[in-house]
């Protein structure tokens with residue numbers, strides 16, 4: 588199968604919508620990352636999503652809707668808090684876990700009685716969902732376990748020939764996936780930090796429990812199967828240094844020097860301010876942007892990881908960032924992508 592590359596014209600969106608309605612797979616931009624879309628109520632299309640990604644069928648998909656008014660099409664017994672949050676944060680990068688409507692195939696929800704739903708704010712995603720007129724299941728458009736795609740080229744690097752089409756809408760503005768909040772627990776549970784900060788959610792919803800992978804994880808009892816370790820990973824080893832920034836940078840520099848002396852190729856993924864400290868070393872560098880701009884760092888994170896990967900370093904070194912606001916989501920992805928965590 589050749590993957591058709593479509594522009595964002597109304598004619599192209601009509602073509603993509605028609606493909607979706609007929610059970611074909613179409614990748615499209617959202618405000619977070621590119622999604623790999625398929626008709627959510629069509630069993631065969633849903634099965635094709637898992638196959639194209641190489642994703643285990645135990646990992647449920649997010650259903651995307653054109654508007655919050657469509658929520659009763661895919662969910663029942665919607666908790667009042669979910670309605671409140673939807674009213675406030677949709678369209679936008681928040682995924683709500685709510686009880687599943689019986690006509691949503693169990694393949695979408697990986698056998699669960701709950702379904703993940705979101706209404707994206709990206710104008711192309713919105714136009715596509717309106718034109719398709721059906722709920723669209725869409726995981727991030729990467730091979731399973733790989734870094735999420737923030738450009739059409741990232742998608743094609745992973746999925747060219749495996750999907751019918753992609754709409755190229757340029758780089759995605761937020762760059763990191765949606766926040767996933769389980770509204771079926773009391774208080775609600777943050778399953779994945781993302782584009783809407785925990786602070787913003789708490790201001791609206793009151794107390795929220797956070798899910799701790801290290802303590803809650805078991806082989807059989809994963810709350811959210813996407814919360815596996817070694818997720819979002821680059822092809823080359825990522826080492827994450829955690830601790831007070833000054834000490835971390837000192838340690839990072841000595842690790843880089845030792846590795847270089849041993850003949851290894853080293854990549855650095857750091858805020859712009861940090862990189863100047865390594866200017867004199869023969870290393871590959873990718874800047875996340877100013878450390879004071881978490882939005883910029885989130886937007887660049889996955890593209891920077893892929894760019895470093897493409898230069899085949901033996902090891903990529905990075906550090907923890909401040910966890911407030913979007914920083915929580917960035918640190919979460921770095922931890923999951925890391926092959927090794929070094930506490931300084």
Ligand code: TXA
Nearest residue numbers: 619621622647648701702703726727764765811812813
């Ligand atoms: O920003 C995003 O959310 C992007 C764009 C394309 O919308 N999508 C995305 O999908 O990141 P995916 O499949 O890569 O991540 C969905 C996450 C997974 O961790 C999955 O386990 C979790 O949501 N999830 C889906 N349904 C669930 C459910 N019923 N209960 C608990 N977790 C669920």
Ligand code: MG
Nearest residue numbers: 726727728735
């Ligand atoms: Mg994903």
